[in-house]
Amino acid sequence: VTTTTVTVTGMTCGHCVEAVRTEVGRLDTVRSVDVDLDSGLVTIESDAPLDSAAIRAAVDEAGYELVP
């Protein structure tokens, strides 16, 4: 299992957290997604290393942005 952490900006509430969890959770091989609203830290566990562009696209799809 690979653990990837990214930081997402713009989340303000539990709905935002759920939107990010849902979109990131759809990526191939992802097992779990943990989102900390206060810090914006997103911790992703997956069976294979994740492509950073794919993570960025999922976060964009949810309506938020990755910290570069």
Add this chain to the structure above:
Amino acid sequence: VTTTTVTVTGMTCGHCVEAVRTEVGRLDTVRSVDVDLDSGLVTIESDAPLDSAAIRAAVDEAGYELVP
């Protein structure tokens, strides 16, 4: 058509607005619900006067609170 306005606290994003719109929109005779995120002002148009307790319950159900 009756127009009722209430103020809701705790909404932080577009998801919050949608949650309030959905729950208040389920009340009997409601035709439209307009929510202003910045002010918290919710403007409801309905075919009959609305019960304030019902509005409060709908807002609670969405996870927010009415300004008394």
